[in-house]
Amino acid sequence: MLLTVNRNFITEMSAIIFLIVIGIIVAGGFLIAFVWAVKSGQYDDDYSPSVRMLFENKQSKPAESEEPSDKQEKDNPDPKQ
Amino acid sequence: MAGQACVHCGADCGKSPVIWDNKAFCCHGCKTVYQILHEKEMGEYYQIQPMSGIRVETESSSNKFAFLDNEDIKAQLLDFTDGTISKVKFFVPSIHCASCIWLLEHLDTLNPAVNYSAVNFPRKEVYITFRNDQVSLRQLAEMLAAIHYVPEITLDQLEKKGSSKTGRNLLVKIGIAAFSFLNIMMYSFPEYLPGGDLLEQDFKDVFGWLSFLLILPVVFYSASDYFLTAYKGLRHNIISIDIPITLGIMALFFQSSYAVFSGHGIGYMDSLAGLVFFLLIGKWYQGKTYEALSFERDYKSYFPVAITRLLNGVEEIVQIKTLKKGDLILVRNQELVPTDSRLVKGKGNIDYAFVTGESVPVPKQKDDFIYAGGRQVGSSIELEVVKEVEQSYLTQLWNQKETSTRVNTLDNHINKISQYFTIAVLVIAFSAFGYWLSESLETAVFVFTSVLIIACPCALALTIPFTFGNTMRVFGRKGFYIKKTDVIEQLHKTTTIVFDKTGTLTLSRQMSVEFKGDEISKDELAMIRSMVRHSSHPLSAALYHKLESEAGFEPDSYEEIPGLGITGLIGKTRINVGSKQFVTGSGEADSSKESRVYVSIAGEQIGYFSIKNVYREGLQSVIKDLGTKYDLHLLSGDNEAERDHLQQVFGPQATLHFNQSPSDKKTYVENLRKARKHVLMIGDGLNDAGALASSDTGISIADDVFSFSPACDAILESAKFDQLNSFIGFTRTSFLVVRISFVISFLYNLIGLSFAVSALLSPLIAAILMPVSSVSVVIFATVATRWLAARKLK
Numbered sequence: 001m002l003l004t005v006n007r008n009f010i011t012e013m014s015a016i017i018f019l020i021v022i023g024i025i026v027a028g029g030f031l032i033a034f035v036w037a038v039k040s041g042q043y044d045d046d047y048s049p050s051v052r053m054l055f056e057n058k059q060s061k062p063a064e065s066e067e068p069s070d071k072q073e074k075d076n077p078d079p080k081q
Numbered sequence: 082m083a084g085q086a087c088v089h090c091g092a093d094c095g096k097s098p099v100i101w102d103n104k105a106f107c108c109h110g111c112k113t114v115y116q117i118l119h120e121k122e123m124g125e126y127y128q129i130q131p132m133s134g135i136r137v138e139t140e141s142s143s144n145k146f147a148f149l150d151n152e153d154i155k156a157q158l159l160d161f162t163d164g165t166i167s168k169v170k171f172f173v174p175s176i177h178c179a180s181c182i183w184l185l186e187h188l189d190t191l192n193p194a195v196n197y198s199a200v201n202f203p204r205k206e207v208y209i210t211f212r213n214d215q216v217s218l219r220q221l222a223e224m225l226a227a228i229h230y231v232p233e234i235t236l237d238q239l240e241k242k243g244s245s246k247t248g249r250n251l252l253v254k255i256g257i258a259a260f261s262f263l264n265i266m267m268y269s270f271p272e273y274l275p276g277g278d279l280l281e282q283d284f285k286d287v288f289g290w291l292s293f294l295l296i297l298p299v300v301f302y303s304a305s306d307y308f309l310t311a312y313k314g315l316r317h318n319i320i321s322i323d324i325p326i327t328l329g330i331m332a333l334f335f336q337s338s339y340a341v342f343s344g345h346g347i348g349y350m351d352s353l354a355g356l357v358f359f360l361l362i363g364k365w366y367q368g369k370t371y372e373a374l375s376f377e378r379d380y381k382s383y384f385p386v387a388i389t390r391l392l393n394g395v396e397e398i399v400q401i402k403t404l405k406k407g408d409l410i411l412v413r414n415q416e417l418v419p420t421d422s423r424l425v426k427g428k429g430n431i432d433y434a435f436v437t438g439e440s441v442p443v444p445k446q447k448d449d450f451i452y453a454g455g456r457q458v459g460s461s462i463e464l465e466v467v468k469e470v471e472q473s474y475l476t477q478l479w480n481q482k483e484t485s486t487r488v489n490t491l492d493n494h495i496n497k498i499s500q501y502f503t504i505a506v507l508v509i510a511f512s513a514f515g516y517w518l519s520e521s522l523e524t525a526v527f528v529f530t531s532v533l534i535i536a537c538p539c540a541l542a543l544t545i546p547f548t549f550g551n552t553m554r555v556f557g558r559k560g561f562y563i564k565k566t567d568v569i570e571q572l573h574k575t576t577t578i579v580f581d582k583t584g585t586l587t588l589s590r591q592m593s594v595e596f597k598g599d600e601i602s603k604d605e606l607a608m609i610r611s612m613v614r615h616s617s618h619p620l621s622a623a624l625y626h627k628l629e630s631e632a633g634f635e636p637d638s639y640e641e642i643p644g645l646g647i648t649g650l651i652g653k654t655r656i657n658v659g660s661k662q663f664v665t666g667s668g669e670a671d672s673s674k675e676s677r678v679y680v681s682i683a684g685e686q687i688g689y690f691s692i693k694n695v696y697r698e699g700l701q702s703v704i705k706d707l708g709t710k711y712d713l714h715l716l717s718g719d720n721e722a723e724r725d726h727l728q729q730v731f732g733p734q735a736t737l738h739f740n741q742s743p744s745d746k747k748t749y750v751e752n753l754r755k756a757r758k759h760v761l762m763i764g765d766g767l768n769d770a771g772a773l774a775s776s777d778t779g780i781s782i783a784d785d786v787f788s789f790s791p792a793c794d795a796i797l798e799s800a801k802f803d804q805l806n807s808f809i810g811f812t813r814t815s816f817l818v819v820r821i822s823f824v825i826s827f828l829y830n831l832i833g834l835s836f837a838v839s840a841l842l843s844p845l846i847a848a849i850l851m852p853v854s855s856v857s858v859v860i861f862a863t864v865a866t867r868w869l870a871a872r873k874l875k
Contacts, residue, residue, distance in 0.1 A: 017287070045202055054179075
């Protein structure tokens with residue numbers, strides 16, 4: 001008797017448990033992304049990126065200078081050495 | 082003077098603009114920058130924001146950044162280096178617009194040795210990665226200076242590098258609280274729906290345990306600061322607002338954990354997470370301050386990093402903190418005297434503008450004692466160090482600050498209220514507990530925790546951050562920058578205002594000129610003006626700007642004798658302009674109390690110009706308005722020449738003191754405070770630093786808020802001086818908003834408490850009441866402050 005109740009419980013619950021687990025994983029993913037963004041200093045400067053994206057790279061090396069600048073930005077505003 | 086606007090900086094070019102490439106410039110400095118940018122095809126700089134350039138008043142000497150070749154200093158300044166690639170961070174106060182960001186991020190076009198550069202706009206910093214085998218740090222700094230983005234490198238930066246990460250930690254705490262809050266809310270939701278009681282026990286258990294797991298980081302990480310400050314406050318016998326908050330958080334946590342462990346569902350987990358989330362948002366809002374402004378500056382951020390030391394005739398650049406008594410140092414034109422010293426060689430002409438606000442240089446002879454902080458104007462001088470940097474007069478004055486640091490910051494309005502609040506809540510909780518004890522112990526405990534939970538002063542705690550935070554932002558937009566929100570409360574309490582004179586009440590770079598003597602012809606005036614044009618002395622500059630005749634002559638010979646005057650020939654006429662001693666040849670020094678410039682033409686003395694400081698616009702009305710509400714005092718380092726005039730401005734009941742030394746000012750302010758006055762000190766120079774630090778609130782007045790100003794609680798843009806009264810007055814309005822918000826949150830508390838004491842509080846009621854009260858108080862505080870500010874502040 002006890003066994004059947006439990007089996008019922010598990011089958012009924014499984015859908016919701018499944019959703020909850022997915023929910024936590026997705027939300028946790030965003031939380032981790034947020035924490036990473038904060039720690040890497042993306043919230044330190046809330047003005048210059050908005051201006052920077054409007055600059056035109058008219059020189060011949062736009063792609064070249066774009067890439068490293070994104071990468072650099074991560075370690076750069078964190079000059080804790 | 083309706084001249085053209087300079088293409089580079091937008092300043093008025095005056096009558097004779099410098100023309101290059103068919104464009105008008107106000108000075109050669111601006112033209113040079115334009116040329117550099119034009120050569121490199123960086124004209125876009127002027128397109129993003131027209132006339133965005135920076136004008137540099139005085140070209141600095143070529144040696145200004147020579148100290149960057151010193152290996153020790155280099156090592157301290159560089160963030161990273163591996164021999165070929167180095168990274169450095171420069172503070173550039175003149176960053177102000179989108180064009181600045183564009184230019185500074187395209188430094189690689191100016192110099193290919195720069196690999197990468199990025200700007201942090203709020204901090205006004207530029208991060209540069211460069212190849213140090215191709216360009217030295219010094220060359221890099223000189224390149225920035227050449228395009229007028231002069232980096233500011235001070236001792237301060239060398240000693241404490243990097244930014245504090247508290248801001249980032251707070252954001253992480255908010256993120257975690259939000260994450261838990263939203264998830265727990267989802268798990269709690271079924272219970273709030275009709276029929277929620279029918280939820281299977283298994284669901285309740287799973288949701289309860291999940292919520293419990295999620296709440297742990299919120300309570301023990303996100304809310305940890307509240308526990309800490311509450312504990313610290315208790316140890317100092319201060320009942321701060323954090324104590325009722327901590328009580329509330331603990332009551333919520335234990336009550337809800339009990340509910341989970343005993344299988345009664347989730348309890349108040351959602352309210353708890355929401356509470357912490359809202360509280361942290363308030364903290365974040367309050368904590369957003371002006372990053373590029375520094376209110377903590379001491380002598381270290383003013384003095385240069387290094388100075389030229391002469392050792393056996395050999396020049397060597399050393400850090401100023403290594404200077405020993407007896408060392409010989411060389412101070413060049415426009416360099417600062419870093420330490421109290423004695424003049425050994427050369428003609429001293431020391432400008433104490435930053436120290437006293439007085440821009441007329443003081444001549445110094447051999448063996449004269451020179452206080453640290455002055456700037457040499459003229460040829461190089463040799464000095465013997467008398468006191469080490471740390472022991473100099475001015476630095477001493479600043480270092481005493483530690484002892485008199487205000488301890489009363491915790492004794493504020495909100496803490497007083499929270500004392501009564503905590504006591505009231507505890508009394509209600511215990512009496513309700515006693516009343517229900519006759520019924521059953523379980524109900525009594527439930528009622529007890531319910532009172533603590535619902536009375537948690539979330540709304541109360543959010544009132545001040547949002548009201549004062551908004552006030553601070555409004556002030557900032559109007560040109561009055563305050564260090565932190567506590568200053569608003571201090572301003573509100575002010576009873577006594579102490580003013581400095583030079584530089585605070587007077588304009589530092591403007592003077593009025595009046596001629597006293599014989600009749601003077603137009604030609605003579607024109608000759609005098611042609612002469613003084615060539616001198617950089619502030620009095621000459623004042624004469625040049627104030628005399629209205631044409632400067633049509635070109636002197637055939639010209640000589641400037643530092644500290645005395647200028648002499649020259651126009652045609653065959655000899656013209657002498659300068660001090661009484663120099664022009665009249667009399668042995669006695671000028672005994673008058675005002676600044677005078679004597680003139681002789683062709684050997685004949687024709688009289689003198691009396692040059693006075695100009696008082697700020699609106700001074701009369703500001704002082705008059707303030708005088709009706711506060712005790713006014715004036716402390717001036719100058720002589721009594723202006724006493725009568727000032728007494729008239731300040732009114733008969735104001736106290737005026739002249740000939741005050743920096744330490745006199747400090748003692749005066751301290752005595753006022755001992756007499757239980759709440760002192761607001763308004764000053765500008767380093768000589769006020771001691772007084773500013775020992776007052777309850779120190780406001781420093783600055784023409785450029787990002788350039789140097791002494792340590793203070795607030796910085797007022799000098800152009801907004803006439804608004805001073807309305808700024809101080811508005812702090813009253815802020816307090817009114819705070820009081821009304823308090824009333825609103827008490828009303829919510831009354832409703833909540835009536836549920837709690839009658840043992841009717843449920844998680845549902847808490848989940849509605851707590852966010853509603855917080856949000857409505859926040860909205861009220863924000864809207865009311867903004868609306869009143871728009872009406873009351875111009």
